[in-house]
Amino acid sequence: MRVVCIGAGYVGSVTGTALAANHHHTTIIDVNQEKIERLSRGECPIYEPGMETLLPTLIGKSLFATTSYDAVADADVIFIAVGTPSNPDGSADLRYIKQTAEQIGKHLSGERFTVIAMKSTVPVGTCQWVTALLADASGLTPESDFTVVSNPEFLREGFALEDVFFPDRIVIGSVHPQGLSTMRRLYQGVLDRSGYEDLCQHFSFSYDLAAPPAVYFETDTKSAELIKYASNAFLAVKISYINEIARLCEALGGNVLDVAAGMGLDSRIGPKFLQVSSGGSGSCFPKDTAELLSASEKVDSELMVVKAAVASNERMHQYVVEKLERRLNGLKGKNIGILGLTFKPDTDDARRTQASYIIGKLLEEGAQVRVHDPQGMGMFRELNPDMPITYCTDPVQTGQDADAVVLLTHWSMYQEMDWQQMAGMMRQPYLLDTRNFLDASRMRTCGFDYQGLGVAAKASPSLGVMGK
Ligand code: NAI
CATH class of the missing domain: 3.40.50.720 (NAD(P)-binding Rossmann-like Domain)
Incomplete structure (x- = not known):
């Protein structure tokens, strides 16, 4: 054809x-x-x-x-x-x-x-x-x-x-x-x-x-148009929900990795979209939930669950900033390294990402920020031309004199980089892994004070699946 x-x-x-x-x-x-x-x-x-x-x-x-x-x-x-x-x-x-x-x-x-x-x-x-x-x-x-x-x-x-x-x-x-x-x-x-x-x-x-x-x-045509928005909004709800459970795990003591794994074993729930992050973002979910809410308001048909998910998602971005602030006793004058500017790995799409919100807040609080992304730095710079941050071509360089490094996007290359070298370059080797992506014990061996998200410090170790 x-x-x-x-x-x-x-x-x-x-x-x-x-x-x-x-x-x-x-x-x-x-x-x-x-x-x-x-x-x-x-x-x-x-x-x-x-x-x-x-x-x-x-x-x-x-x-x-x-x-x-x-x-x-x-x-x-x-x-x-x-x-x-x-x-x-x-x-x-x-x-x-x-x-x-x-x-x-x-x-x-x-x-x-x-x-x-x-x-x-x-x-x-x-x-x-x-x-x-x-x-x-x-x-x-x-x-x-x-x-x-x-x-x-x-x-x-x-x-x-x-x-x-x-x-x-x-x-x-x-x-x-x-x-x-x-x-x-x-x-x-x-x-x-x-x-x-x-x-x-x-x-x-x-x-x-x-x-x-x-x-x-x-x-019919209208139902097809709505299927797309309703699907994206549902996924946004799922992301916000597991992130809320991650915050609860930190407060009560628990391991969100195990909670998510246990939930995902229920075929009615499924394991997908139960991964913790600093909040959902990207070129689709924020704009599609915004349009769905706008459309529903015009016909006076309130989508309370979607509205709450959007607010909860923004709360998650803010939670990451607050966690850093608490750990570093304030952000003014602190050097922060950011790993990952795209909303997920394997794309150069840096539109409406969690990184722009989090970096914006860090700058507002008086921090200096060094960033790295293997594909997304070009678009991020184009979209945020006035953001006074340092772009590093080598991820290790984000740790230069840093008080903290925050991993926002789980690019596979971050598994392989020279973490030991980075820890040695930092003022305080605090590493916040918002994707629970890195091997905690390896990071601690490299000299980091390592924290994930939703994994309370005293959480009991994972026993894994032992049978039905
Ligand atoms: P994009 O911004 O990457 O690409 C849009 C392209 O359209 C641009 O290259 C632009 O130059 C071109 N364009 C604009 N006006 C034009 C015109 N009058 N004639 C010819 N070309 C024109 O957008 P993206 O991300 O590909 O999204 C496209 C649509 O698909 C959006 O509605 C988005 O919500 C939807 N979508 C996006 C997904 C994604 O992962 N990016 C996934 C599913 C749906």
Whole structure:
């Protein structure tokens, strides 16, 4: 099929690449000339493991990148994957969606039936609104010349390729018969995994080919739009909940690692998203919970649980700052090293991360801050140009004369670095591991006063699983 993917960001570049790998003639369109030039050279404009190997094999063959909307005219399916950031009041800013719809409308030829698939996370009713924008700009008849379907994206940065090739679910929101059949045809290769043995060998995916295939789920458009927001808000609740339990463990004496492991053994709860952190963050959860709350307020249907989760999450960021403050007897004049600026490992995405909140607070309290991230320093600097912090290319250097080092993101490289050297460089070797990621006894041997989160100092040692 002929596919166009609009937006060459975290979703668009990976989605476009995967569609091309599934043998669809795919054109990625972006207004950003630099991203298009990079794609055209076979380079990924974002950091996403595996893309560096897959992209060069497809570009110029089944995958093309351009700033021109011309490919829209003869596309069977056009994905919209542009950003939907937050307005100051929390509602979704749909300006990029509007610009994209107007451009698509101007280029639709009406010579073939076209499905416009909304991958961007958009408020309920947006597909309907985009239908009207497309009709105005094209002069074509909706549901006869084209249809707009909702196809929310659930990929996780850092695992994006695995998630687009092996999704748990594909959600399609439409009641239009041709829209539904076109989307089924488009995703057939993902559902029956044709050619996947080669793909898995070539890109060393750690995926079990015998695992159940994606569930293909069709519903109406508004429900599909809501599934995405409701899912992200649910995960945000789960994160906030385990972080509250971590705070309780510290107060009462207990080990949140064991509490989470014990909870996760219940199949109704499951072990995922029960990992402690300094609070959830990133480019999706904060903006999606904000939009959901904003939408619910407009229709007077209060989401009390989501509201509480958002407040609790911010409390967790603040809790980390307070823990440091207590341990160091104040923050004024203290040197703090920060490891990790991205919201999770294996991405360069530093949008709306816990690091910006925590570093902002440390600076406000008069601390000096040195930071490291293997991929995220460029974006963090771009987003926070006025933050007076020192960027270190070597993680060990964040410990220079430091009173504390705080690990915020569990990049695997932090397991391997020279911790002993760092401890020797610090004014006080206090290490706060907000992900409970490092080996506590090894860190203590290296000379650190090591603390995790939610692991009370006198917690009893883990006995592990001894049987059912
Ligand atoms: P992004 O900001 O990385 O990429 C968006 C791209 O759209 C940019 O390259 C921008 O230049 C381009 N763009 C903006 N206006 C355009 C126009 N008129 N024509 C062509 N290109 C245009 O955004 P990201 O992270 O890929 O997110 C896209 C959407 O997908 C958002 O709604 C987001 O909530 C959703 N989403 C994001 C996920 C993620 O992990 N990043 C996961 C699932 C959904």
